Amino acid sequence: MSQPGQSVPAGRILVIGIGNEYRRDDAAGLIVVRRLSESSVGDFTVLEHTGDGAALMEAWKDAETVIVVDAVRSGAEPGTVHRFDSSLQPFPASTFRGSTHTFSLVEAVELSRTLSQLPPHFIVYGIEGRDFEAGSGLSTEVEKAVPDVADRVLHEVRAGSSRLF
Amino acid sequence: MKTRTLKVDYLARVEGEGSLYVKIRDDKVIDVKLKIFEPPRFFEAFLRGRQFTEAPDIAARICGICPVAYQMSAVHAMENALGVTVGGPLRALRRLLYCGEWIESHVLHVYMLHAPDFLGYEDVIQMAKDHPAVVQRALQFKKIGNEIVTLVGGREIHPINVRVGGFYKVPTRRALEPLAERLKWARDAALETVRFTAKLPFPDFQQDYQFVALRHPDEYPLNEGRLVSNRGLDISVDQYENHFVEEHVQHSNALHSVLKGDGAYFVGPLARYSLNFDRLSPLAQEAAREAGLGPTCSNPFQSIIVRSVEALYACDEALRIIDHYEMPENPAVELEVRAGTGYGCTEAPRGILYHRYRIDDRGSILDAKIVPPTSQNQRTIEQDLWQFVPQHLDLPPEKLQWQCEQAIRNYDPCISCATHFLTLNLDRE
Numbered sequence: 190m191s192q193p194g195q196s197v198p199a200g201r202i203l204v205i206g207i208g209n210e211y212r213r214d215d216a217a218g219l220i221v222v223r224r225l226s227e228s229s230v231g232d233f234t235v236l237e238h239t240g241d242g243a244a245l246m247e248a249w250k251d252a253e254t255v256i257v258v259d260a261v262r263s264g265a266e267p268g269t270v271h272r273f274d275s276s277l278q279p280f281p282a283s284t285f286r287g288s289t290h291t292f293s294l295v296e297a298v299e300l301s302r303t304l305s306q307l308p309p310h311f312i313v314y315g316i317e318g319r320d321f322e323a324g325s326g327l328s329t330e331v332e333k334a335v336p337d338v339a340d341r342v343l344h345e346v347r348a349g350s351s352r353l354f
Numbered sequence: 355m356k357t358r359t360l361k362v363d364y365l366a367r368v369e370g371e372g373s374l375y376v377k378i379r380d381d382k383v384i385d386v387k388l389k390i391f392e393p394p395r396f397f398e399a400f401l402r403g404r405q406f407t408e409a410p411d412i413a414a415r416i417c418g419i420c421p422v423a424y425q426m427s428a429v430h431a432m433e434n435a436l437g438v439t440v441g442g443p444l445r446a447l448r449r450l451l452y453c454g455e456w457i458e459s460h461v462l463h464v465y466m467l468h469a470p471d472f473l474g475y476e477d478v479i480q481m482a483k484d485h486p487a488v489v490q491r492a493l494q495f496k497k498i499g500n501e502i503v504t505l506v507g508g509r510e511i512h513p514i515n516v517r518v519g520g521f522y523k524v525p526t527r528r529a530l531e532p533l534a535e536r537l538k539w540a541r542d543a544a545l546e547t548v549r550f551t552a553k554l555p556f557p558d559f560q561q562d563y564q565f566v567a568l569r570h571p572d573e574y575p576l577n578e579g580r581l582v583s584n585r586g587l588d589i590s591v592d593q594y595e596n597h598f599v600e601e602h603v604q605h606s607n608a609l610h611s612v613l614k615g616d617g618a619y620f621v622g623p624l625a626r627y628s629l630n631f632d633r634l635s636p637l638a639q640e641a642a643r644e645a646g647l648g649p650t651c652s653n654p655f656q657s658i659i660v661r662s663v664e665a666l667y668a669c670d671e672a673l674r675i676i677d678h679y680e681m682p683e684n685p686a687v688e689l690e691v692r693a694g695t696g697y698g699c700t701e702a703p704r705g706i707l708y709h710r711y712r713i714d715d716r717g718s719i720l721d722a723k724i725v726p727p728t729s730q731n732q733r734t735i736e737q738d739l740w741q742f743v744p745q746h747l748d749l750p751p752e753k754l755q756w757q758c759e760q761a762i763r764n765y766d767p768c769i770s771c772a773t774h775f776l777t778l779n780l781d782r783e
Binding site (some may be wrong): 209210211212239240241242243244246247292296299300303304322323324 | 396397399400412415418419421458462466467477478479482483486489490493496497500
């Protein structure tokens with residue numbers, strides 16, 4: 190049985206893939222981080238996550254560098270890769286605003302920031318999805334973006350590593 | 355003749371379908387269109403052809419906030435089809451798991467989603483600026499719910515330890531002990547939460563609801579019971595489809611679940627509470643009374659108090675289960691695959707969640723029906739708005755809109771059905 194309440198020890202680098210495997214392109218974040226588990230670039234932790242905001246806050250609480258990968262819908266071309274540096278500024282104001290029905294990534298980041306718990310280095314990669322219907326399998330454009338994002342995440346991880354030493 | 359409209363896109367990010375539309379003419383409400391939830395039809399289709407053993411794991415993906423509820427309704431339905439009963443410590447572990455989810459879900463809703471409305475904050479983030487300690491306590495409290503789910507349900511957020519017949523692994527008594535200590539803290543936090551919510555300002559808004567919930571001879575309902583209402587309904591779960599139907603509502607482009615011959619009904623904490631007050635633990639009953647509640651509650655705004663009472667009950671019940679727990683010899687009961695139809699209905703945090711499956715003699719799923727609580731409440735929410743809006747027409751439009759959203763949040767609707775992707779409106783100049 191697993192131990193409850195485990196989070197990343199301080200000084201760590203944490204990569205989180207958020208997604209739902211049964212909603213096509215919504216799985217993008219999970220697919221990217223699964224590629225990372227296969228390669229080894231020194232010491233970092235990979236988490237697959239459903240995106241529950243409070244659990245996310247707990248997961249990254251003691252991390253030094255956090256890189257999140259998630260599917261995005263913004264109207265850009267499917268397969269477009271967006272990068273946000275959340276340590277510099279909040280997410281664009283229109284994201285999730287006007288509704289407090291959900292408490293997921295964006296709220297978790299901003300609440301962490303308000304409570305002074307946001308890790309000092311926090312990057313979010315969003316892959317523009319095309320198809321979020323039920324089913325397994327990524328659309329072609331998203332599938333093509335996966336290796337590129339995985340590479341970029343590894344770059345971020347190396348940068349995080351060099352900051353620690 | 356003056357006409358104004360109130361339009362809110364809740365789910366601008368999900369196929370543009372979640373929306374509220376209210377039309378007011380000469381200070382009279384002439385139209386209310388609410389569409390906040392699409393039933394998981396695609397998951398019903400997705401399940402066809404899969405093995406019965408996969409139902410809990412696939413169904414768990416329907417909701418990111420209450421995967422345990424989907425797993426419980428699924429396993430109960432499959433066990434019903436196979437003629438199997440799970441009792442004893444395995445049954446107790448399932449209740450414990452469900453308590454964990456109730457705590458997680460209710461605490462999230464009370465503090466992160468609903469309390470900001472009552473205190474005049476746009477969201478929990480603004481609320482945290484003025485009340486960091488309250489929000490921190492809420493996060494710690496919710497975390498204990500997560501810990502229960504992790505310990506009993508397996509490592510990940512989606513419990514991987516649940517299966518038809520029981521579990522893959524069961525914990526030792528010793529493994530549960532640290533959880534008991536945390537739950538004692540949680541119980542205190544729950545009591546404080548009831549007191550905190552009791553002091554919030556509530557509009558005077560009572561309605562004559564048809565409440566529907568499970569009822570069990572000994573317990574506050576989680577996994578088992580008969581389906582009852584405050585208007586004489588008393589049926590076994592397998593009779594659900596003989597009494598509850600989905601009606602297509604022309605104006606709203608949504609399917610509304612109704613009681614045959616009776617119309618709208620109300621599921622969830624208020625319904626459970628009003629139909630099962632006598633089954634709450636003494637501590638929970640006491641806290642409810644102290645908060646000014648009677649044995650029934652018909653003010654949907656006070657659902658925030660009732661959720662707090664249920665979270666308190668869940669802590670109490672979890673402690674009771676851990677105290678009596680004896681590790682079972684086998685993590686699951688034996689199953690013999692056979693063709694049949696099975697029915698399951700359990701109390702998700704938001705209300706009754708009904709599953710029905712038909713399987714063949716190799717255990718393959720032929721068809722499935724899943725009716726979540728949020729889709730069952732849609733008509734009632736709409737009716738609330740029909741009543742609520744005329745009483746508040748004097749408010750400035752922004753304030754009225756916010757109050758409508760708050761009224762909808764009374765139902766803790768599960769709007770994002772297992773989707774979480776970010777929708778961004780990027781201004782490119």
